[in-house]
Amino acid sequence: MDTDRRSLLKGLAASAALTVIPTEAEARERRTAPKNAVGLLYDTTRCIGCKACVVACKEANGLPPDTTGYGDGLYDAPQALNASTKNIIQLYEEGNEHSYVKKQCMHCIDPGCVGACMLGALQKREYGIVTWDPDLCIGCRYCQMACPFNVPKFEWSKLNPKIVKCELCNHRLAEGKEPACSEVCPRKAVIFGEYHELLAEAHRRLAEHPDLYVPKVYGEHDLGGTQVLYLSHVPFEKLGFRFGTDQPVPETQQTVTHAVYKGFAAPLALYAVLGAVMFRNRKREGSEDAEPPEDNN
Amino acid sequence: MQPQAQPIGGTLLNRPYKIILALATLGIALIVWRFAAGLGATTALSDGYPWGLWIAFDVVTGTALACGGYAMAILVYVFNKGRYHPLVRPAVLTSALGYSIAGLSVVIDVGRPWYIWRVPLYFWHWNLNSALLEVALCIMSYVFVLWIELSPAFLERWSAAGEGWLARTARKISPWIDKSLVWILALGVLLPTMHQSSLGSLIVLTGPKLNLLWNTAFLPLLFLISCLAMGYAAVVLESALSNTAFGRPMETRLLAKLEQVAAWGMLAFVLLRLADLAWRGQLALALRADHYAVLFWLENLLMLSPFWAAFGRRENPGRLFRGAMFLVLGGALFRFDTYLVAFNPGPGWHYFPSVQEIFVTLGLIALEIAIYIALVRRFPILGALPTRPPVEVDHQEERKWLNAS
Numbered sequence: 001m002d003t004d005r006r007s008l009l010k011g012l013a014a015s016a017a018l019t020v021i022p023t024e025a026e027a028r029e030r031r032t033a034p035k036n037a038v039g040l041l042y043d044t045t046r047c048i049g050c051k052a053c054v055v056a057c058k059e060a061n062g063l064p065p066d067t068t069g070y071g072d073g074l075y076d077a078p079q080a081l082n083a084s085t086k087n088i089i090q091l092y093e094e095g096n097e098h099s100y101v102k103k104q105c106m107h108c109i110d111p112g113c114v115g116a117c118m119l120g121a122l123q124k125r126e127y128g129i130v131t132w133d134p135d136l137c138i139g140c141r142y143c144q145m146a147c148p149f150n151v152p153k154f155e156w157s158k159l160n161p162k163i164v165k166c167e168l169c170n171h172r173l174a175e176g177k178e179p180a181c182s183e184v185c186p187r188k189a190v191i192f193g194e195y196h197e198l199l200a201e202a203h204r205r206l207a208e209h210p211d212l213y214v215p216k217v218y219g220e221h222d223l224g225g226t227q228v229l230y231l232s233h234v235p236f237e238k239l240g241f242r243f244g245t246d247q248p249v250p251e252t253q254q255t256v257t258h259a260v261y262k263g264f265a266a267p268l269a270l271y272a273v274l275g276a277v278m279f280r281n282r283k284r285e286g287s288e289d290a291e292p293p294e295d296n297n
Numbered sequence: 298m299q300p301q302a303q304p305i306g307g308t309l310l311n312r313p314y315k316i317i318l319a320l321a322t323l324g325i326a327l328i329v330w331r332f333a334a335g336l337g338a339t340t341a342l343s344d345g346y347p348w349g350l351w352i353a354f355d356v357v358t359g360t361a362l363a364c365g366g367y368a369m370a371i372l373v374y375v376f377n378k379g380r381y382h383p384l385v386r387p388a389v390l391t392s393a394l395g396y397s398i399a400g401l402s403v404v405i406d407v408g409r410p411w412y413i414w415r416v417p418l419y420f421w422h423w424n425l426n427s428a429l430l431e432v433a434l435c436i437m438s439y440v441f442v443l444w445i446e447l448s449p450a451f452l453e454r455w456s457a458a459g460e461g462w463l464a465r466t467a468r469k470i471s472p473w474i475d476k477s478l479v480w481i482l483a484l485g486v487l488l489p490t491m492h493q494s495s496l497g498s499l500i501v502l503t504g505p506k507l508n509l510l511w512n513t514a515f516l517p518l519l520f521l522i523s524c525l526a527m528g529y530a531a532v533v534l535e536s537a538l539s540n541t542a543f544g545r546p547m548e549t550r551l552l553a554k555l556e557q558v559a560a561w562g563m564l565a566f567v568l569l570r571l572a573d574l575a576w577r578g579q580l581a582l583a584l585r586a587d588h589y590a591v592l593f594w595l596e597n598l599l600m601l602s603p604f605w606a607a608f609g610r611r612e613n614p615g616r617l618f619r620g621a622m623f624l625v626l627g628g629a630l631f632r633f634d635t636y637l638v639a640f641n642p643g644p645g646w647h648y649f650p651s652v653q654e655i656f657v658t659l660g661l662i663a664l665e666i667a668i669y670i671a672l673v674r675r676f677p678i679l680g681a682l683p684t685r686p687p688v689e690v691d692h693q694e695e696r697k698w699l700n701a702s
Binding site: 012081083112114116117119135136137138139141142145146148153154155157158159240242243245247249250253254255256260261267271274275277278281282284 | 335336337344345375407408409412419423430431479514517640642643
């Protein structure tokens, strides 16, 4: 092996390493909510579980009834978010403690689904609302894998399935109306507004009634922050919020990916070196083939 | 001199082949059903487990099993080990088939496959953060690259087939392929390096839903090492199997070398994995009495188990075969676990593949084997028999083992 080839192979090893090893890359910057971000604030102490918001959501979004859950097919009674339910009220009960909880898309500040989506069918569009574009979706369901809240739903029973998720009634916002769920709520348990105002309002309530709440606004920092915020009188884990981490879902993966693929330099370098090594080898072809196999042990 | 590759000939439609064809036909029928009835009616997939057997096995595990072509290309074309050349073509054929089947599985699995063409073509919409986009584009390109890598096997035969249009075209194309082959072969090493590591980063995006025994920023490297080791081990398995099936002598000595490479690779894999786990302060997870820890150690032990055998003094075909099988099983289990078992969408969600999913997967494997057999019988893919058998092969022992199994 001559020095030239050795240095080529060294270059090969280096560029291969660059292609797969997460180098000490600059950590990906944490994001903040867009300037004109809007969202929801839901307060468990105000919710009476009337499900007016569930009905209003179905109407506003033209969603079919889900009669599988209860009442022998007579009632539209979804049990959880599903392909015909973008918004749901669920009950948590344990001993004397109970609480309702509203579930819909959290409109993450740094969403896993958006990081996942190959063609950007899911994107944070106007007001930081995460919406879905049917023309760019091939139905791969990576968004479902990536969502820590299991929000995007897939129409499993359809031959042309769509991804179904709350888009914060962006069609109503365009008409100057607010989302259906917050509009109909008789107790103002869920309110719609500008994200920073909602966050301030949440903190105001916490300061005013520290006895009423768990001392935390869920979504302020969780998973990098969400544009839907929660106040609760029971611990958030009990309401089904499994993850308390502040790390945005895409952070680790994108830090690794960016370190490797920055400017696509490492793959190009690897390609060039591979080509050069193989070209040289081809020229010398035959010389090594002639070696007796005994040399290999 | 290397013996040239030759078609092995023989009757195609024998009894075992008919059984394989029947399985493949059943799989294809179920695929038709899936497109007629939808994913919900034919799979056990759910909103909690949107990816099941077809992704975790056919794509994530299957492409690693199909890394023989990649692994051999590194050995032969980068490190210039010409003596392994006879093993390249069969490995590339298995890779081409494995990757094509993986691609087909994706088409079956996605809900809106009629839009797939938009993924490579709508480049102005590309989300460059998406690891899946990278995997998709790389695998699409690599399938083409593999078939071009294999094309000399077809062109050689067609060129020799008289004066028909096929022969003339083959003779016209051959020099072109020959000239550009270096750059195609380089792509054949670059693309798997990229997408096999990206298969690791891809699942890192599931973040908190992925068990910490598997979820690490080193998954890309772990996936790359495991696919290479599995690639070498798969070449050993395939050679042993096809030589047994077609009654040819084993290239025991070469295969033993390959298995050593694979065993070293898996040792590096396990050490890196344990070091990373310790560095992340999660070693305690491996010592718990739950199914995660059991699977974690099972993966590691399977990967390490052939180590003693791979360095045995005699190249015993039976040991060689078992060792390769354990390596492949360990690597496969690791990848399958990472995508399915380690993924926990939360309480209330369950997944076990439906009968249809299982038979589609089996059918696709059968289809792969059927095409493999048909091609090696008709085209120059397997190395020709050496004029005299290598002295170091102990045929008696080989036969004893073959009869026993």
